[in-house]
Amino acid sequence: MDFSLSAEQQERRARMRTAGQEFSSGSTDVVFRGDIWKKLAGLGLLGAAVPEEYGGAGFGALDTALLYEGASEGGADTGLLFSAAAHLFACVRPVLEFALPKTRKELLPALCSGELTAGNAMTEPEAGSDISRLATRATKVDGGYLLDGTKSFVSNGPVADLYVTYATTDPDGGYFGSTAFAVDRDSAGLVAGEPLEKSGLTACQAGEVRFTRCFVPDDRVLGSPGQGQLVFQTSMQWERSCLFAIYLGQQERLIRRCVQHVRERRQFGKRLADLQPVADRLADMKLRLESGRLLLYRACAAIDDGEDPSLWVAMAKLAVSEAAVATSLDAGRIFGGRAFLTEYGIEEHVRNAAPATTFSGTSDIQRQLIAREMGL
Template identity: 35%
Template sequence: MHPFTREHEELRNAIRQFLQKEIVPHVEEWEQSRRVPREILHKMGNLGYFGLNIAEEYGGGGDNPLAEAVLHEELGRINASGFANTVGVHVGIAMRPVYRFGTEEQKQKYVIPGVAGEKIGALAITEPGAGSDVAAVRTKAVRDADHYVLSGNKIFITNGVYADFYVVAAKTAPEAGHRGMSLFLVDRDTPGFYVQRQLDKVGNHASDTAELFFEDCRIPAGQRLGEENRGFYLVMQNFQWERLMIALQTLGTAQASLDLAVDYAKTRQQFGGPLTQFQVIRHRLVDMAVEVEKARRLTYHALDLYARGIDAVTETSMAKLTATETACLVADMALQIHGGYGYMNEYPIQRAWRDMRVTRIYGGTSEIMKEIIAKRMGLVP
């Protein structure tokens, strides 16, 4: 059972063909250059791939979370997580809150060009002192007549170097804790906003990750996203789709790792035959297939609930936890089956192994997923 219709499967085929033709041949080059070229994002926008879950009046194809889910799963399937992160952050977590919580003016300014791939977004919440503890954000936004003045810094921001707009979490009432946070839209060229540096990561190299800095950065009051002091709640709502998106992308890469391992085990000859002659290898591949299927069932179940508007916080957290842990486990087992070749950069399994590691950290760590589930189970005193 899965929640997709025949139209979704047709879309899946079209996206798969596009990715094979336009993305796969360039993955290594973009990994080396540490960025995704703008032209390809523009092209995807023109083809409608950034508006799969956006109303037609803003240039999209209609509100359809399952269609966007197909995009994320297929992005995962090509084992190019750096590219998938660039697209995923723009479509799934930066443009999404503007579409959901923005004013008409904000949607005209960011969603329409965002859908077209002309403007790319980033979401800036994490700070050196505020990782899992989102409420600990210290970046301040002080009201000054018809402006807000932002000061503070952000770390680990995906698309941080090359984005055109940033959805930024800042405190408007620092003494009120999580009830004193608001969201703001900051344009890249705003005076007082700086990209401090591009960070050097273990994997996901095509995705740019940056440290950002705000110093007396004045933005018009109309750039506030949503009500003042409601930002924390908007961030929490945004997390649901972000976690499903991560589950879908990692599920795709877990499947890709399994496929690579199966192909390799069938062709690699040792002791007079293919690796699949050894029962231990066959059983390992079966174990991997079972884990991927379990992650798929849970992820599709959470997605189905979400798409039907049913509270899916528990299932979404379970899906994110399971899919990311599975993707790491399966990539590791797949690399082992490749032997020494798996550790060579010319074999794609090493990329899955490196790239999947961070999925247990971003979008809420595995430990935080367990805490959310524990709360929902009534276990937290």
């Protein structure tokens, strides 16, 4: 069993660490900027996991995760990377895997180049992780479907050109009761709301999207009618693994800052680094990071090897998201009162880490998935 990365992988991640410095939180803001989006595309972050024939880099899950980890470790804004990851894993991957050939040729090159931005329209006010209870309805009509309903917390929603949307097509169909669609922003009956005011991940705009008798042609169905659950679960395997590599990079960066701080800061006549409780806390931070990293890489390897990755993906998502929150809070304890000053950036790490245990399926959902894989 080889735990090492190839020289090519190490070099690629190192390049991304350097590139990530250009996208720090000080250089981005809550206003969507097309020039920054195009730069992310140039680094491969918008099409890493898409074959070269469609304009992507042709990477598998592990190599894609390494790109996001490297950019995050280098200092790229967490919200900006989240925006790119939501675009790629929750939207581009479903188009790649489930759209008709002519639809793939039409959409994928523009999605990979940054010409188009995609938003994931699944969550509803009364349906978070439960795709089987969507209030949004898709009614079959001649040549397509009419969508009616409201989606909430749509990542990239206010600025997206394309929405991967899920709607109920058969209320009594159970697992086969929903269908996935790729919906253009300029479709009649689609209205994208204003950006929500968030405390974290602010560089990723999110908002409401409303559908009122919005016509979607048959060639924009992803998969077959009734395969919405399959499309969503497949995209979540990529999102719950590769996206959370962002939080590996964030933890790496944060731990490095804490180590530097405790070496320089003195209390009680000693360096903070010489105080055992401080050293113990940093050891726990490192343990959480490396444990989560192993699980995330294992999940990506399962995807790349064509195995069923369900167990590894759920464990990786749970471990990395909980570690991100715990480590950001521990950094706050290490920095003390300075953690509350915006100039040190610790409070920003806390705000960006906190949502990680909620989006892409809550920690409780991941525990249920793990228990199910255990046969409980």
